[in-house]
Amino acid sequence: MDGRERDASGRPLNARPRDGLGRLLPRGATGVPRVPEGLGLTPVEAVARAQELLDAGMPFHAHEVFEEVWKSAPEAERELWQGLAQLAVGLTHLLRGNAVGARSLLERGAGRVRPYAAEPPYGLDVAGLLGWASGLVGELDGGPDAQRIPRLTGPTGSTRRS
Numbered sequence: 001m002d003g004r005e006r007d008a009s010g011r012p013l014n015a016r017p018r019d020g021l022g023r024l025l026p027r028g029a030t031g032v033p034r035v036p037e038g039l040g041l042t043p044v045e046a047v048a049r050a051q052e053l054l055d056a057g058m059p060f061h062a063h064e065v066f067e068e069v070w071k072s073a074p075e076a077e078r079e080l081w082q083g084l085a086q087l088a089v090g091l092t093h094l095l096r097g098n099a100v101g102a103r104s105l106l107e108r109g110a111g112r113v114r115p116y117a118a119e120p121p122y123g124l125d126v127a128g129l130l131g132w133a134s135g136l137v138g139e140l141d142g143g144p145d146a147q148r149i150p151r152l153t154g155p156t157g158s159t160r161r162s
Contacts, residue, residue, distance in 0.1 A: 016031075017029050017030060017031025017032075018031045018032065018034065018060070019031055019032065020032050020056070020057055020058045020060075020061075021057075021058070021059070021060050021092055021095055021096055022058075022060025022061065022063075022092060023096070032058065032061070034061075034064075035053075035061050035064040035065055035068070037068065038068075039065070039068055041065070041068070041069065043069060043073075043077075043121070043122045044122050044123070046065050046066065046068070046069045047122050047123065047124065047152050047153060049062075049065050050062040050065045050066055050084070050088070050152060051151075051152045051153070053065065054088070054091075054149050054150060054152070055149060057095075057149075059088045059089070059091040059092045059095065060088070060089070060092045062088040063085045063086075063088035063089045063092065066081050066082075066084040066085035066088060067081075067085045069081045070082050070084075070085060077121070079112045079113075079115065079116075080112065080113055080116050080121070080124075082109075082112055083108075083109045083110070083111070083112025083113035083114075084109065084113060084129075084152075085109070086105045086106075086108050086109030086112060087105070087106060087109035087110070087113070087129060087133055087150065088109075089105050089109075090102050090103075090104075090105035090106035090109055090133070090136075091106075091136075091149075091150070093105060094106075094136065094140075099140050102136070102140065103137055103140055106133045106136055106137050107133075107137060109133065110129070110130050110133040110134065113126055113129060113130065114126070114130060117130065120154075122153075123153040123154065124152055124153060124154075125151055125152065125153055125154040128150070128151055128154065129150055129151075129152070132150045132151075133150075
């Protein structure tokens with residue numbers, strides 16, 4: 001075989017540690033804890049956990065939370081969760097210094113969440129996220145403020161589901 005670690009079903013695993021931006025570290029290095037698969041978070045819990053990770057400077061890990069929900073979301077919500085994951089990865093690319101990747105993922109993520117702006121589910125501030133993504137894309141040529149972390153929910157933090 002290829003010498004890679006694999007799970008019981010033969011899927012490749014990557015047991016190498018990662019830093020806060022999801023970059024692989026050398027074996028034996030101390031990384032940040034990974035987001036475990038199968039968390040089983042409700043959408044509201046996933047938004048709260050992702051916000052904690054974003055606030056901690058770990059947008060790659062926030063993307064993993066969104067991706068987990070996206071995999072099990074009803075068809076009508078998959079674009080939302082995929083878009084949120086792409087916004088988080090866009091921020092990851094920005095913080096890693098990859099402006100081209102950041103722009104691409106921020107634009108794609110915004111396009112996916114935009115249809116949810118009229119009736120945002122789970123207390124998400126979709127209009128605010130769209131403004132945040134647009135602002136970062138607009139600043140890329142002039143040197144982005146990489147400390148700007150998105151607010152996933154509005155000021156009330158309501159958890160209304162549409």
